Amino acid sequence: MTTTLPRPTTLAPPSRSARAADRVLTRLMQLPGTRHGYKVERNLPVPARDGALLVTDHYAPDTSQPKGTVLLRTPYGRGFPHDLEARVYADHGYHVVVQSCRGTFGSTGTFYPMANEADDAQDAVAWLRTQPWFDGRLATSGGSYVGWTQWALLMDPPPELRTCLIAVAPHDMHNAVHGGGAFHLGDFLPWAEMVVHQEKFPGLRGVTRLLTLNRRLAPVYGALPLADAADEATEHRAQWFREWLTTPDRDDPVWDRLKLDDALQRANVPVRLVAGWQDLFLDQTLHQYQALRARGVEVSLTIGPWTHQELGQKGMGRLLRANLEWLETHLADEAPAHPRSAPPVEVYLTGQGAWRHLAEWPPEAGETVRYLQSGGKLLADEPSSGAPSTYVYDPADPTPTLGGPLLVPGGGAKDNAALESRSDVLTFTTDPLTAPLEIMGTPVVELAHSRSNPHADVFVRLCDVDPKGVSRNFAEGLLRLDPTSPPDQVQTVRVRLDACAHQVKAGHRIRLLIAGGSHPRYARNEGTGAAPGTGSELEPCTHTIHHDTGAISRVLLPTPSR
16 A cells, blocks of 8 residues: 655656657557657546545647547556557547556555456546546547456446447456356466565566566465465465455355446447457457447457467557557547558458458358367267277376466467377377368367266367477367266266467368366366365366267367358
């Protein structure tokens, strides 16, 4: 909790180095439009309704005809990368307000992730109404947590709000941390550790800590009880993390302020959504798109080949160019310099390496089915016989996470050789394809499955295997099985994978990988039924995948016709 507020500054032009950086940025990212220049006033105290003061920076464009105001609210400090986005918008004629969320980077109050953003966002807008430079035209922008703050504002959209630009952001934190039934440990324990230390280790020191998070947290991931070890790792400064970990029940009051589903029914302004195929919030972005589109709200969708971290790196140029165009249309009421003529959905087709423009997502698709067969085969014909396949998941040596849609660095498509060579992993592979196959939508894996322990998870992953045998993941999913189902009984387990737009080229093969977990991305199933985070014992589980005439296992691939 901050007790000493930073001193406000008056409007002043950016430093010479900042101006030079802006020029380089404009060239490198090929940003369109007229540049106006801007001034900045920092550390303005904005009052919240409970007396907290939210420290705010204001970027003012050097023009007599500003185009409106863009609001960004962040818990990560008002420096990079948010100042980069603010400088771009201000340089193109917009007032920009960057505000630190309560309890972070100078703002007073107590930080409990996500819980206070709806009220604080409304208070930020109330302050804007008192500013002489605010002309009543408001947009919001930003990704990840900053995107959450936008959904929080949309719980009660203010009349000044014209549009929102939301990237890689959740609206439902229970789904984000317990989706699939297993706690997303490798995403949110590093995030909790980073948040509690971020002001102590700014700049390059913070980047270095981020890159080494998983290595430093490895002992915690393997500790029992997990909740106690996590408390130690966060220096007992993140009680909310323990609450999240140990509360899987969606209806528990812990989650009441962390679910913004109503915002999807109340949003009444055009929304631009951006996601990545390897982003952990992809499913929520697609749900947001479908909900808004079903209500007739104007919504665009861009999905690139990015992880959560890569959007702010590899995707930044494309993101900012399109954001400027969107703001010209929906905030400034101007015709964009280069009007968009493409359909409202653009997706990057991985495997082929090209952008595809669509009228909607998902595109209308047929279905290609491949059946699991004995001998690790994945074929078009249903199996006629064959012994089942088995593997043993041992939580004392859990199947490791390798790439995939992670919050922390290290995610994305990887060579899966190390994973596929493990004895606790099964693989089923097609013959080389004779023609390219596009998979666009949400693949589903149906397994005729039995297990020795009622407490078990099933992790599945689809990979593209090139002619050299390199196997790279492009979609995956995990499901925690219902422990009340009787063990040793064959049941159909249905796992929905991440949505994807991927082309498997001719000569390549499709591989299905099956395991009992992916640790530490998902907290391992300890096999005992103990409440999450509290267990102190481990029990293995033998999984059996059946693939014969009486018990069919298969992969369902959405394959649109060209």
